[in-house]
Amino acid sequence: MATQSLALLKGTLDLLILKTVSWGPMHGYGISRWIRERSGEAFRIEEGALYPALRRLERKGWLKAEWGETDTGREAKFYELTPEGQARLEAEAREWGRYVEAMARVLNAPRPAWAM
Amino acid sequence: MRRSKPGGRRGPIFDYTVAEDVDRELAFHLEMRTRELIEAGWDPGEARAEALRLFGDPKEVGMECREITSSQDRARERAHWLQALWRDLRFAARGLGRSPAFAAVAVLTLALGIGANTAIFSVVNGVLLEPLPYPEPDRLVRVREVAPEGFTLGRVAYLTYTDWRENAESFSHLAAYQGGPTTVLGGDRPLITGVAGVGADFLPLFRVQPVRGRALLPEDFQSRAPGAVVSHRFWRNHLGATGDLTDTRLEVLGFDLAVVGVLPPGFDYPNGTDIWFPLELFDPEPSRTGHNSLVIARLRDDATLTGAQQEMSALAASLSQAYPDHVHAGASVVRLHDLAVAGTRRPLLLLLGAAGLVLLVACVNIASTLLARGETRQRELAIRASIGADRGRLVRQLFTESLLIAALGCVAGLAVAYVLLSGLLRLAPADLPRLETVGLDLWAMGFALAIALATAVLFGLLPAFRTSTTDVSETLRAGGRGSAGGGRGRMWSLLVGTEVALALVLLVGAGLLIKSFWGILTVDPGFDATDVLTVDVTLPATKYEFGDPAVADFHRRLQTRLEALPGVERAGLMSSLPLSGSDPDGGFAIEGRPGDRCFEVPDRGTWCSVGSAGYRVVSAGYFGAMDIPLERGRMFSERDDAGAPMVMLINETMARRFWPTSDPIGQRVQTGGMDRYGVEWTTIIGIVGDVRHDALSAEPDPEYYVHYLQRPDRAQDATVVIESSLETGTLIQPVRAALRQLDPDVPAEFTTMASRLSASVADRRFTMLVLSIFAALALILAAVGIYGVVSYSVAQRTREIGIRMAMGAEPASVLAMTLRRSLGVVLVGIAVGGIGAFALTRVMRNLLFEVSPTDPLTLIVVVLVLTAIAGLASYVPARRGTRVDPLITMRVE
Incomplete structure (x- = not known):
């Protein structure tokens, strides 16, 4: 559960955010709900942790934030991917793919001859 | 999730602060999450707690967020604010451009x-x-004597000054000074310039150090051949900016002065002074009655103005007890700056x-x-x-x-x-x-x-x-x-009414000043300034000793020469011209009449004056040149000279005031301290017309005239007046030549009586002209405002007017309706402005001349002018409104 995977999640939370926002501008609550639902509730992050992460990404220049209005006329802060953020997302996604691939290759490798 | 376009909505006026930004964002999350939980079936009360639990500690998260954003947001917020301003400015510029x-x-x-x-x-x-422009200028004060009647005497007697200087504790420095323009020889040419005799504390009081040479030393103040310091301006213009001051000597007022120092550029107090030397040269016989010097002082650092005033009042009171006949009982301490700008x-x-x-x-x-x-x-x-x-x-x-x-x-x-x-x-x-x-x-x-x-x-x-x-x-x-109706119409009425009221106040003020000025210009000064050239002639004291008959002789010969010049009708001399600012006056005694102010005169016993009158030294030609009539009696003649019995002329005011029921001619008068003949009996031989001597706006005072041949010492510094049949300017060269032939060392300054007259009302003219310009501006602006509002309201009511006219209304009645509406507002504005003018013009009372601040004629004229202009400003657009084709106006949407 969350407590065990926290270290891992901390590194990947940024990537999750960037990916989520890549579909279009979203407010914080929308991002958190999206991640929650798409991951099949697998990542049970403490929801508050999202916001400092958003702001760090904003400060790094990967996200752009602006106050706007929701479809129900509520005022909310929307986050949008910047071109730098887009590039970062692609690079990190590639990295993550290689990581997963490497992990999978190791984990799924057939039993070696010396262990037979 | 996101529906409106980026940049759509921002904070109310400016962007949120960081704290607000964070709080709002987190609050939004919690609210949405709670709503989601409720939709999922949670109890509303528990949903909130669950949302908080899922969130973690909002305080901690908020603090972290703030920390991350603050550093970056400070710069960003400024940029945003500027961006918004820039956007608004561009928007406004586009709007104005349209x-x-x-x-x-x-x-x-x-x-x-x-x-x-x-x-x-x-x-x-x-x-x-x-x-x-002096160090710590607010510590500089002038100290003056106050007479028992309450009026302030500008000048202080020498011994009173020394008493003040020894006894007053409130001042770090206290110095008397006196002087004015006089003839100076020894520069590049003879000239008239400002000189001042000053007390020992004078230059230290201003903290002035010479830029060349030395300051005045204590020895100078005890010497009969002291040093003098000169202004930087004088040193540059008239001493050839010499580096070596040894042997630079100037002749001033009969003294041979060694120039010992040059003061820094800019210093010329009292205004226009070029040469400073010890005051003691002026007062060889110190007295308590010769009120000749001004006193300036610097307040001690720990002294206050009120403290100094109290001390000086007490000191003056005790001095007047010690010398009851000579010293006035009061003294006043005024900041130098306040005094300098008092009239302005x-x-x-x-x-x-x-x-x-x-x-x-x-x-x-x-x-x-x-x-x-x-x-x-x-x-x-x-x-x-x-x-x-x-x-x-x-x-x-x-x-x-x-x-x-x-x-x-x-x-x-x-x-x-x-x-x-x-x-x-x-x-x-x-x-x-x-x-x-x-x-x-x-x-x-x-x-x-x-x-x-x-x-x-x-x-x-x-x-x-x-x-x-x-x-x-x-x-x-x-x-x-x-x-156009309702509140907005009322708002406009208010604005137009305000404009009219303000314009009225200004117009009334200007009207009163114009009427005053006109009154002053048309007042009879008692003399005719037309075609009168005036020449200030100061005989250098080094060549013409005090009381020297040569002075009278110089002027007698000068007048003969002047009258021989082509174009000169009459010429004469006068010691203190009207409107020149110079007005020597003093007590006089009448034979056989007891006086009320008495003095001990050395060797002569007691002398009592009956009143005070202006003292003028003239030649007979003066009255001719200035067209001042001899009302009765006879004029001075060449025979009234030093050897003949003393004679004088008096003006009508003096005759009326001092001889209301008897004939002054033949009566004898003593002129007291005005000159060294003060105890000689002088016979009144005639009465001349009154002259407004002080100012055109001031009633004539009693004045008497004595003959220059009998009072040569007062003719040393005089003005020659010449009435000419030619353009006054063409006389300057021949007059200068005549003077030079008599004595090349005598400087002369030319001007005309007409320009002296005009200069004497320059301050009134200034105030009047500027206020009139402002009033005209206000009138024009008000007219433009009324025009704009009426134009607009006509344009707004085009449809209404069109309907009325289509239904058969006469253009005249439509016009009348519009005019009625706007003139109604104008009249209310005039009424309010009238009340305002009544209240405000009272502050101008002392700027007016023979006009009451509530002068009805001025008010009526102003109201008529204002109504006419306002009527015109309404009529033009109102008339345009009735000219439109009703059919077209109805189609206008």
Whole structure:
């Protein structure tokens, strides 16, 4: 559960955010709900942790934030991917793919001859 | 999730602060999460707690967020604010660009208002506010004697001064000084310039150190052949800027002075002085009755003005007990600066106030046009409001437009101020103190900027709020035509009425000054200044000893020569010309009449005066040249010379006041301390016409005239008057030549009696002209304002007028209806302005001459002019409204 995977999640939370926002501008609550639902509730992050992460990404220049209005006329802060953020997302996604691939290759490798 | 486009909505007026930004964002999350949980079936009360649990500690998260954002946001917030401002400015500029006529009128109106204020402020700042150019100028005071009757005597007797100096504790320095223009020999040419005899403390009091040579030393003050210091200006212009001062000597007032030092550039106190030497040269026989010196002092660091005043009052009281016949019982201590600007303060503040009223009229004008503009933009604004632009944002946008107008008005206003100021400086009376310090400096620019901002608030915020608070849906339904009636109509009436009232106040003020000035110009001064050339002639004391018969001889020969010149009709001499500022007067005694103010005169016993009168030394030609009539008796003749019995002429006022029932001719008078013949009996031989000597606005005082052949010592420093049948200017060369032939060492200064007359009313003319210009400005602005409002209301009611006319209304009755409405407002404005004028013009009482502040004629004329102009300003657009084809107007939407 969350407590065990926290270290891992901390590194990947940024990537999750960037990916989520890549579909279009979203407010914080929308991002958190999206991640929650798409991951099949697998990542049970403490929801508050999202916001400092958003702001760090904003400060790094990967996200752009602006106050706007929701479809129900509520005022909310929307986050949008910047071109730098887009590039970062692609690079990190590639990295993550290689990581997963490497992990999978190791984990799924057939039993070696010396262990037979 | 995201529906509106980026950049759509922001904070109410500016962006959120970091803390607000974080709080709002987290609150939004918690609220949405709670709602989601409720939708999922949670109990509303527990849903909130669950949302919080899932979130973690909002305080901690908030703090972390703030920390991350703060550092970066400080810079970003500023950038955002500037961006928003820039956007608003561009928006405002586009808006103004779409209606260039409105923009031009508004900017011009404001420029006139700001320009007038900035120009007057520059004068006020330079003359009244700028500190005197000496170290710690607010510690410098003048100390004066106060007579028991309460009037202040400018001058103090030498022994009183030394008593003050020894006893007063409140001052670190106290010095007497006296002087004025006189002949100076020893420079590059003989010339008349300012000299001053000063007490030992004088230069230390101003903390002035010579830039060359040495200061006056204690030895100088005990010597009969002391040193003198000169101004930097004199040293440069008349001593050839010599590096070596040894053997540089000047002859002043009969003294041979060694120049020992040069003072730093700029120092010339008292105004225009070039040479300073010990005061003691002036007062060889110190007395308690010769009130000859002015006293200046520097307050000790720990002394206050009130403390010094108390000390001096007590000191004067004890001195007057010790010398009851000689010393007055009071003394007054006044700051040097207050004294320097005393006569100028009120007129200048009056003008500043008037300029303020002009600015108010300008503001009201712009406010009413902005309001009209807001009306036509109602639809645009209503749409913007309906798509979610909030009120604060709209106010900000409209206000930015006002700020832009104000900024442009400020720049244009500085240009106007520059032009106005150079005009003002040319108009300003030459004796306006410290005029040289006046200029468009940083203070003036700051002032212009400040009033521009203030006016933007004044004329911008009201229409901005009014326009933005209009009911959106109603405006849209009304088809954007706006409703001219109701509150808006009342608002306009108020604005127009205000303009009219303000203009009326200014017009009444100007009217009163014009009437006063006219009164002064038409007052009979008692002499005829036409074609009279005046020549100041000062015989150098080094060549003509005090009381030397050569003085009288010089003038006798000069007059013979002058009268022989072609074009000269009559010539004469006078010791103190009318309106020259010089007015020696003193007590006199009448034979056989007991006096009430008595003095001990050495060797002569007691001498008592019966009254005081002006003392003038003249030749017979003076009365001819100035056309002053001899009413009765006989004129001076050449036979009334030093060997003959003393004679005098008196003026009508003196005859009336001192001989109300008897004939003064043949009576004998003693002239007391006025000259060394004070105890000789002088016979009155005739009565001459009154002359306004002090000022055209002042009633004549008693005066008597004695003959120069009998009082040569007072003819040493005199003015020769020449009545000419030619252009006065053409006489200058021949007169100069005649003087040079008599004595090349005698300097002469030429001017005309007419220009002296004109200079004597220069300050009144200045105040009157400037106030009249302001009143005219206010009148024009008010007319423009009325014209604009009536034009607009006619345009708004085009449909209504069209319907009326289609239904058979006569153009005349439609016209009458419009005029009635606007003139009604004008009349209310006039009534209110009348009350304001009544209250405000009282402050000008002492600037008026033979006109009451509530002069009915002025008021009537002003009301008629204002009504006529306002009527015209309403009539022109009202008439245009009736000229339109009814069919076309009805189709207009």
